[in-house]
Amino acid sequence: MKKQIAITRSDLPAASVMGLIEHSPIASVVSNPRLPDNPIVAANDAFVELTGYDRDFIIGRNCRFLSGEETKPWLTEEIRRGVRQQKSVLVEILNYKKDGTPFQNAVLVAPLFDEEGELEYFLGSQVEIDADVPTLAKARRVRAVEIVKSLSKRQREVLQFIAKGLLNKQIAHELNLSERTVKMHRSILMKRLDVPSAADMVRLAVEAGM
Incomplete structure (x- = not known):
């Protein structure tokens, strides 16, 4: 060590x-x-x-x-x-x-x-x-995929960039949106994904294959 x-x-x-x-x-x-x-x-x-x-x-x-x-x-x-x-x-x-x-x-x-x-x-x-119970990990991934599928196209795009570690300002530039709009999508995503923190949102996105 x-x-x-x-x-x-x-x-x-x-x-x-x-x-x-x-x-x-x-x-x-x-x-x-x-x-x-x-x-x-x-x-x-x-x-x-x-x-x-x-x-x-x-x-x-x-x-x-x-x-x-x-x-x-x-x-x-x-x-x-x-x-x-x-x-x-x-x-x-x-x-x-x-x-x-x-x-x-x-x-x-x-x-x-x-x-x-x-x-x-x-x-x-x-x-x-x-x-x-090794299927628990698989169950998490399946659940993540289903949740992400329920999102709108724009929400999935924002989530994908969040999972890549980009800041709101950078996501706004990538998607040609205002930073305010990205913040709105981030807030909606937290509720739609039912996660308590941004870290959990990133994890769910990666579990879904993003």
Whole structure:
């Protein structure tokens, strides 16, 4: 396990990014790819509860501390490939809690860009899957696809760009809309998708294959 990176105030995500995960019931983190080894710079309470690690231990470390003896290296590489290519990736991987308990983990990693279109952070979220009920992960994906299908064409377009980590201003430019209109669509999407946070909206979109 690599040494913990010292995190300064300037390395921490902006309040708007923190808002992505703070109130999400899904275990979530934000990492900073501009720092060596892409360390975690924010973790919500659900992540602390899921993994058993204290926040002081989590901050400054790469997520690989969740890996263990039976973690498949090719799945870890799949996550790294998504990071390198700055694309969203969703994989099911065996991870380990602080007490050594293994758990099947549906991991999402998605890029977040700044106003200049430069990579700023990565959003990571983890959903524990019951090893005895492997169809749960499939059920989540099927449900996500059905929900997205119920959206209008414009709503799906906005959601797709949200899933890619673009800001409202960038989405407005891509779709030739006003920023105000994009904000309206984002608000409608939160209600239509019935999600409590932007992080959950991103995860649902990726689960749906966006």
